[in-house]
Amino acid sequence: MPNFQDPLDQTFHALADPTRRAIIARLVQGAASVSELAEPFDMALPSLMQHIKVLEQGGLLKSHKTGRVRTCRLDAARLGQAQDWLAEQRALWEGRLDRLDAYLKDMTAKEIPDDPQP
Structure with a gap:
């Protein structure tokens, strides 16, 4: 298993598996x-x-053992951190795509026709 040091890396690693996402959904x-x-x-x-x-390593759940029963509960703080990171990335890429769209529209408006009129 990879040894991720960054908490955000640990969180996304934990979320990368469908079984673990199903566990989160249940919790x-x-x-x-x-x-x-x-x-x-x-x-x-x-x-x-x-x-x-x-x-647990991803900071997404906490568990405790009482007798022979281990109980798990969701710890949503790291989900919020992951959501914040995704929102930052989304804003960054939306800005880049908006600038690309404006550039392409500008280039299209400046295009010289293929068959210039005399």
């Missing part, structure tokens, strides 16, 4: 035990625990 509804989280997936519990570990 939006509220806290759940690992057994409850495992129900929709056809995988062994140790495999699911690896996904839980990646989500």
